Amino acid sequence: MSALLESVLDHINYLGAMALFVIGLHTVVTHSNLIKKIMGINIMGTAVFLFFVAIGNVTDGVPPIITGEDVIYINPLPSVLILTGIVVVVSITVYSLSLVVRIYETHGTVDQKEIARLNDEEAGL
Amino acid sequence: MFKRNKTVCDHPQLKQRSVIGRFTVVSTVLVLFSIAFVGLFIAGVHGDIGVFEWVREVAVLRAVYRFIYELRALPLLIIGLPFLGSVAMLWFGRNSCNGRDSIVIAMTSLTILLTVFTYPHALEGGFAYSIPGVFGLGLSFNVDMLGFTMLMVTSVIWFLVMVYAHEYMKKEFNCNRFFFFMGITYGAVLGTIVAGDLLTLFLFFEIMTFASYILVIHGQKEDSYHAGYSYIFMGIIGGFAILVAMLLLYFTVGDLAFDSAIAALSQHGSARYWIIGLLIFGFGIKAGMAPVHVWLPRAHPVAPTPASALLSGIMIKLGAYGILRIAVSYYFPPVGTDGGDALWLTSQTIGSAVIWIGIVTMAIGVFLALQQANIKRMLAYHSISQMGYIVMGIGVAMYLGHIGAMGYAGAIYHIINHALFKSLLFMVAGVVFYHTGESDMYKLGGLWRKLPLTATVCLIASLGIAGIPLFNGFISKTILHHGIVEAYQYGHPTFFYAELIFIVISAGTVASFIKLFYYVFLRKMPARYRRITPEYNNLDTAMAMMALIIVYIGLNPRFVLDTFIIPQFDTLAYSADFVQTYVVGLTFFTAADLWLMLGIVVFGFIIFIGGKRWHLFHLKLPYWMSVEYFVFYPMNWIIKNACRLMYGDECKYNDETITKLRLKDNKDIGFLDRFKIMATVFNTRFEKRIIRSDAFIYTVFVTGVLLMMLVMRLV
């Protein structure tokens, strides 16, 4: 039991990332509100970023700032990559939000079911 | 290009008033010249008369002869000529119909002349030409005796039908389009025949399917579209079947040239049966073979007569030609193989199946032909039935293996004969329609008074197809009968029943043509046809020439046999002794054959009289026996219950599209339309739902994939 607990604690950042990923996906799947869907995507993104950054972590490592002392640095590369990733996801989020604004202007709602109903009515079904 | 408005020839006032038009005279001369040229050339090659000595005397003729003789690209030229001709025709046919038709007739007659020049090469064993690089594998052409025979039949009949079409098409719209696609189809047909490998054959076969589609729906009426759909889609299915077979063959053998491949195929288990099965299916669709003949009686009647004459006369033969070509090349052992060799086994197994397919095709064709009122539809069903004879002949040729030469000879002979008399019969139907505007035989009658020449040629053709002695059908039916008799003598005794069915069906054919001739040309003439004025024009030239050929073959059966068929055995694996004794030594008009024929004729009369008396010519199969019902009843059931299962009460029953699916209320909806409606129903139910559950699909799929992979890794 304690071994299990220990392994869970060891991999807590990975498990946390997994959990966030599933939570995000769940949000996207179950909610019909478009804004909530975007939030879900963001949570998924965060999960992946967390996972990536967690890989770079080294136990007892310090940030890789060269001070001349003989210490273990953490791997800085994932953090650098994730910085780019965050920028990308932010831009996607902004774009989606602007689309939601447009959708609200044209359909008068941000609920997907409602939009589908409106579209069906328009198509005469 | 293809203008929708009327062309010049559609105006009746432009029709020439004189009894015999100039165009008719020129065409008649050209027809006589072409046939004479063919006859003289062939006689010259055989050295019967000293034509070639005379040619050698004249330097110019000799030079021309040597030039054409040594032209390696001759097969390509033969194929290319119609294509060029159709393009040229569009240009010359812009304003003048006679100009266009002159090009068409010149092009077809020139093709005959070029075709004859391949005869010496073909006798020597073949005339190969290839274009590497096209399609990655290259195209290759080869004119051997089988190819030459088909070429000769095709080019002569096509030429005569084109002469006929000049006059006939004056009453139709869109003539330029018609003749253009006629030319393309012609080129494709020739290409199919001279193809030296399966890929080339497939290429031209597909071109033929698509080009002839335009001919089928030329009338552009609702029923021509319906017929056209079954024609083109079945053609595509057939093409795909051939494609798959080709892939399998290429994969197992590594080569597509028409050589013996049975040694390589035998090592691959069931692949050889798949290949031949798919090829027989694919070519069989075009040939009008029994379970897949459904397009034929729909497409042939709606096409304009010249097109249906060629569809029935030539194009369905290409299906049989394809099967024969495959059978005697890939599935026969190399020349000189002994009769007891194990390599014959495959061919024998398949052959027995093909014989029965042929017999079934014959039976269905004749039975349904007897029920028809429309002349062209009846002729179309007879085409199916006669194709059954040919397929049966091919079956015998395969089944008896080493000694199957009789079946082979019969099949080829019947291909030639059927091409002649069926084209002629369609032309007769066309002339009747041309003058009366009617093609229901029960509404016609007494026309022999008004159209004596047509009645005569119709009689000749009917006697030909019925197999009466002194006409060509008798010869090939006799050979085929010998073939089927050999099949039970040398092979399995059950083929005795096949022979019985063969005889009954021949009697049915006789009855059917008695019926045709009686209803159309004898009886009392309805009053509205009294104003028909007979005149001599191109229609009659073509028909008379065709009838002459039929009679010539009937009186002189050895000509076709010696010139065309017997040389073919040089390149085939049949036993030379057998060919020498039975095929070369075949005697026609023996007492046994004549008595049998007399019996068949009497039986035919009995069927006709009985049928007329007890109204047996108006039977109809119940709807539940149709193909649609068989396929769609279970499908409808599944759709209905799946919907009920998934949505419960929400499932819409009375939607407009769904009511169309009901079988009983909508008998006239075709197979494909039904399929499309079904797809629409399916679509309206599921498409939107799938689209709405996008992320859900992702979740399910990813989970599924990961689980599957992990489980398979762990196990």
Next chain:
Amino acid sequence: MIAQLPIVSMVMLLGMALIIPLFKRRNFSVTTSLGFVVLLAVWVLTLLVLWHVRVEGPMTYRFGNYEAFLGIELYIDLFAVLFVFFILSLIMVIYVYSTGDATEGVAEKEYGRYYILLFILLFAMLGIIYTNDLFNTYVFMEILSITTVSIISIKRKKENYTASFRYVMLNEIGSLSYLFGVALLYMVTGYTNIGLVAESIGQHWTAYPANATTAIGFMVVGVGIKSAVFPFHVWLPDAHSTAPSSSSAILSAIVVKVYILIMIKVLFRVFGLSVLDVIPVSTLLIAVAATGMIMGSMFAMAQTDIKRMLGYSSVAQVGYIVMGIGLISVLGLQAALFHVVSHALMKAALFLSVGAIIYKKKIRKVSEFNGMGFEMPVAMVVFTIAALGMIGVPMTTGFISKLNLGLAALDGGQAVLVFVLIVSGFLNALYYLPIIINAFLKDNPSQIRVMRVEKIPKTMLGPLVVLGALIVYFGLFPGVLIRVLEAVAASLL
């Protein structure tokens, strides 16, 4: 020097995108002709690189000369250059067309923005193909999807917004899945450079089977969403049918294919045969592809909107390509790559010819195509050629694709796939042929019988004819292309 040409061409494309706003006040033809000059220059440069690579073999280019495990690397081999060259050529044709008809539904003041997006899109595609870095691929992928979605929503209509939104959501899920896969690989290997990852994976993956398996699953699914492999096609019909015609052509013919190229890179470059032989990804891909080939055509059959129909047809055709990839053999890969080219040509021709008809006649219902062959002969003839290609009629590239795919399937011992191929071809015939027949052989009852050929701009006509000719040319003489693609396929495996 020659190794710098790819990055130079990418910078040129990006630069072009950036300077378009400067010409806002000038005549718009200045922008389009300048754009064409840039495209032509890039095309010539790529041709140079192609020639060089063909003679000298592949080369690499490192940004700032960092070590491979740190920096970003471009790997310029025959595979990359060939497809860049092909994409550029096709884009040039579509570009010429779009100068005549970017207008369909796009407001006039948006023209400049449309071309900005087009050039960034092109830049991103070049980046994706050239780059030799998994993370870098992700970044380019996101640039590509954001430009794609902007091109869809540039037509300010209701359905465009909803279609774009669906596209963004699903594609973002796909990108994140891909990134998740990259993270898992990074965890195992410590690299993002494809060459290094492949090396390390080949040696160590048996120590981390769960990681490698999960990574391959996530990456294939992620890229699969973006390339509209069957169950993930849901975004495609809406997105492709609502976009302006020339961009529908780009999206269906090229953008989707670029993601497929990523899939090929991931499967064969990153994981390699040693992994693929053990992990059952081949079975999965083939199953998905076969279902897609049938279902895509089934859905297409019932569509009433022609562009939606073409969209569903793309779903089926992507199935063909994925099937070739899933066979995991040189033959299969070669057939898949050939179909990438062949489908790109055919689908571009279809969308552009339909676009010309929509441009001139303002109709997009399948049922309204009666008699169209007389009113728009050139467009309809090109449509016919391309549609016959889709069915797989000889003398078009589609036939050669079918032949190659069929042989590859037999070679892989999957004879059932040949059957699926044929059924799918037949279903294609079921929905394409009636359109052609109605267009050429049926009269349009609502029209007066006027035989006036509708004129469309020369810049639209030319590309159509070029595409039609290319389809027939490669259908007749595929030899050279097949040999080159065979070399490419062999180099990937």
